[in-house]
Amino acid sequence: EIVLTQSPGTLSLSPGERATLSCRASQTITSNYLAWYQQKPGQAPRLLIYGASNRATGVPDRISGSGSGTDFTLTISRLQPEDFAVYYCQQYGRSPLFTFGQGTKVDIK
Amino acid sequence: QLQLQESGAGLVKPSQTLSLTCTVSGGSISSVDYSWSWIRQPPGKGLEWIGYIYHSGGTYYNPSLKSRVTISLDRSKNQFSLTLTSVTAADTAVYYCARRKMSGDDAGSYFDFWGQGTLVTVSS
Numbered sequence: 001e002i003v004l005t006q007s008p009g010t011l012s013l014s015p016g017e018r019a020t021l022s023c024r025a026s027q028t029i030t031s032n033y034l035a036w037y038q039q040k041p042g043q044a045p046r047l048l049i050y051g052a053s054n055r056a057t058g059v060p061d062r063i064s065g066s067g068s069g070t071d072f073t074l075t076i077s078r079l080q081p082e083d084f085a086v087y088y089c090q091q092y093g094r095s096p097l098f099t100f101g102q103g104t105k106v107d108i109k
Numbered sequence: 110q111l112q113l114q115e116s117g118a119g120l121v122k123p124s125q126t127l128s129l130t131c132t133v134s135g136g137s138i139s140s141v142d143y144s145w146s147w148i149r150q151p152p153g154k155g156l157e158w159i160g161y162i163y164h165s166g167g168t169y170y171n172p173s174l175k176s177r178v179t180i181s182l183d184r185s186k187n188q189f190s191l192t193l194t195s196v197t198a199a200d201t202a203v204y205y206c207a208r209r210k211m212s213g214d215d216a217g218s219y220f221d222f223w224g225q226g227t228l229v230t231v232s233s
Contacts, residue, residue, distance in 0.1 A: 031215075043225070044205055044223035044226050045156065045223060047219055047220065050214070050215050050218060050219040051214060051218070054214060090156075093218070095172065096158070096171045096172050096173065097158065098158035100157070102155045
């Protein structure tokens, strides 16, 4: 069974700073089937990135994804107030078909 | 605009069956371009995929839950449903329904629309 490990658990930053979130897989993710979601308190997750680096509709270009194989990164170039949230990575293809990381919380320093 | 809305009992007794329905509006669950999933999130914890159903009615479940899960379609009501049997406190979670796009770039590999979620508590 594949495991996704996100780091750090919490990232404390100020608005305008750069956020770099990591997602490491215990096995190679086939065809870069790696997605990222943003979740705010009391809300459902929102798709940000699919295929490791493709922005979903409406996602601002300050948010970007990169990586391949087992190491993936979500970068927010200049944090805006609305970016403070929990971020999850998700893989597709390895058993149990869909797996999520445990999340990284980006909070205001 | 597509909308998904979960509904069902918010409190279930241990050993009983959890039943939830997701009503889809603004799109058809019979479309070949999409499949429909259930995902859950225990309070304060991460996300766990439960299973999905295709427009044809074919299903695929998380092996860890497979013996207790059934997902079904009701095309006349544009709904799909989740039943989870023999529940315990460990099944307490917010349950989300979500859509997978089965066409285009990286087809089927992510969830592009989610319902708002419904909290189900397992307690006597």
